[in-house]
Amino acid sequence: MNLDRLSAIFPSRLTLAAVVGCLIFIPLAIWLGWTGGVAEHDRRQAQAAADAYHAQIADPTTGYAARLGRCAASLSGAEAAVNRQSEAVRDLQKTAAEDAARAERLVQAAQAQAIAADRRARAVLQAQPRDGESRCDAAFRLHQEALS
Numbered sequence: 231m232n233l234d235r236l237s238a239i240f241p242s243r244l245t246l247a248a249v250v251g252c253l254i255f256i257p258l259a260i261w262l263g264w265t266g267g268v269a270e271h272d273r274r275q276a277q278a279a280a281d282a283y284h285a286q287i288a289d290p291t292t293g294y295a296a297r298l299g300r301c302a303a304s305l306s307g308a309e310a311a312v313n314r315q316s317e318a319v320r321d322l323q324k325t326a327a328e329d330a331a332r333a334e335r336l337v338q339a340a341q342a343q344a345i346a347a348d349r350r351a352r353a354v355l356q357a358q359p360r361d362g363e364s365r366c367d368a369a370f371r372l373h374q375e376a377l378s
Contacts, residue, residue: 350376 287294350372359368 285293290296354369354372357368357372359365363371
């Protein structure tokens with residue numbers, strides 16, 4: 231009974247196959263076309279992004295490669311400046327050490343002179359004048375003896 235109605239709608243098997251084919255292949259063709267279009271759109275967007283990234287990297291004035299070159303040059307200049315400063319600091323440290331040693335030698339020499347002068351002053355103060363000599367004359371004589 232239902233088959234009779236079906237055969238009335240589709241008189242032959244070929245017609246039935248064509249309808250089933252259309253029901254399957256037309257949506258399939260639409261889906262494949264749409265998927266291909268989306269894929270092509272995505273490919274174009276990816277290519278545009280890649281081109282933009284390449285431009286950011288390779289631009290001769292503002293690109294990352296040019297900036298990296300400038301940074302490398304700046305770094306070498308900074309390293310040279312630091313090396314010069316380090317050498318200057320080493321020279322200053324050497325000079326300061328030499329100055330400190332010289333100052334220490336001068337202090338020791340001054341202390342030795344002060345001790346000798348103190349001994350001479352004590353000797354003058356403790357010396358007794360000779361017979362007929364005043365204290366001032368005796369002090370002057372001791373001073374003259376110390377100088378010669």
